[in-house]
Amino acid sequence: MELIVTFLESYQGLCILFTGIMMIVLRIVSKEKENKSFPGPGYKYGLGPLITYIHYLYNGIPEASSYYLKKYGDTVHVWVCGEPTIVTNNPTVARHIFKNNGINYTSRLGYDTGLKHIGMFENGIIWNNNTKIWKKLRLFFQNALNAKTLNSAIHASVSAAKNMTCKLNELRQRTQDGRVETLNVLRRITLEITNTLMFGVDIENDEKLVEIIVEYFKAWEYFLIRPWYLYYFDSKFKVHTNAVKDLWEACQEIVRQKKTKMKNVVFDDLENPNFLECMIHAMNENEISEDNIIQCVLEMLLAGTDTSSVSMYYTLVALCDDREVEENIVKEIKEILPVSDFDIDRVNLSNLKNLENALKEGMRIKPVGPVVLRKALKDDVINDVPIKAGTNIIISLLDMHKRNDLFTKPTEFNPNRFKQQQLENPDFFYPFGTGPKGCVGQFLAMIEMKVVVSLLLKDFTFTSAVGQLKDVDTRWDIANQPTDASYMFIQPRSYAKLS
């Protein structure tokens, strides 16, 4: 009782109560009765939608989804933002949404007001629910990630990794015992790779930009499914609004720099124009607006840097837990990679199977995108259950990757599982999503992760200063990032052997 009173006295409690009343009123006014399809909590005069929504607001999308999946089965019906929502960890259902009828699910769950606050409303690629504009903008990403760019990605990744390892001494000196904030090191590496390949501008303060990107992620999660009346009296609203503004301004500066550089360049003379050059050219031809470009630059930074860096970090921590696996990877790297790092080619990388399996296993255990969010554009039928246009879909990769029937001992980090034939090309392992709305950067991601991790492991030993992978607390939201500083001790291999 005391707990309930404290809850109701708190600002959040009052807001949630208000949300509840609003939802019940809306439901009664619209007289809309849900046609329960898959199992899930009952409608109960609007209490079902209210309770599930509060659950999602309070616990975040991945955790709330896991709860309902555990309680009701592998495909369940709930309500998020008062809208009917299907949550699944069933690979057949996921395949239908991703691929079989993928074109019907190229939109995503989220409030328009929230999307406006983060600049994603009918702009950019990731959450642009205007399919016409999304298709047009997605093409710029796809074209930029062509075979030539993927080849250049090796060189760009080698340079970025080397530039950063030169700074390790300075980074060690920032802490008393020499531990290094490793995720930030990896973030700065992936930022340099993205800039080299996609923008080609001077980033004055990469550390600051990395910080701004991380803050934007928090704003994204804050605004996505929160009703507008909950944020106006909340002190966090301003912080998150400023975070969005900071990143927008940083991207504006990137675009401004490039536009100046391009003033004296004839576009047709460029041999392999990069992402930003192509976008600026399209703006000059009146095909897209400057706002489109800034938002796409922003999303390239979000999707292209934080995903691979976080995935690499989890894998590095997991390798500290299992030195035998690490040893095999280092042996493989030494056998396969050429003497000069700048001679690494795509064939070398494709032969780094132990490393590839470790990265896949890292993404299986801690997928950086734990849930894939979609929305049905038209009516559909899944497993004989009618799905109305506008129904939200949450595919929980987190739960699908931990299914006992698909993975033996799913909570264990065991890269060797990917050596088994049925896991060589599984249709139930989707760390990058798939289909028409799947990750455009997955091939680049694998290249940069393989190059960066192999160069780091070849020359350095990593020791986690935050315990095992299972001890790393994560903020399970649309992006699964560690909550605390990601400290590791990083020592040159020869030095480590001597000590």
Ligand code: HEM
């Ligand atoms: C380990 C690294 C990465 C992981 C795990 C990852 C994962 C994902 C996931 C799960 C999605 C949602 C897919 C869906 O809805 O089916 C996604 C979308 C996306 N990813 Fe990645 N990603 C990674 C790296 C990258 C990189 C390096 C880039 C860019 C160079 C990139 C660009 C994008 C974009 C633009 C989208 C949105 C596509 C759309 O909505 O049309 N990603 N990614």
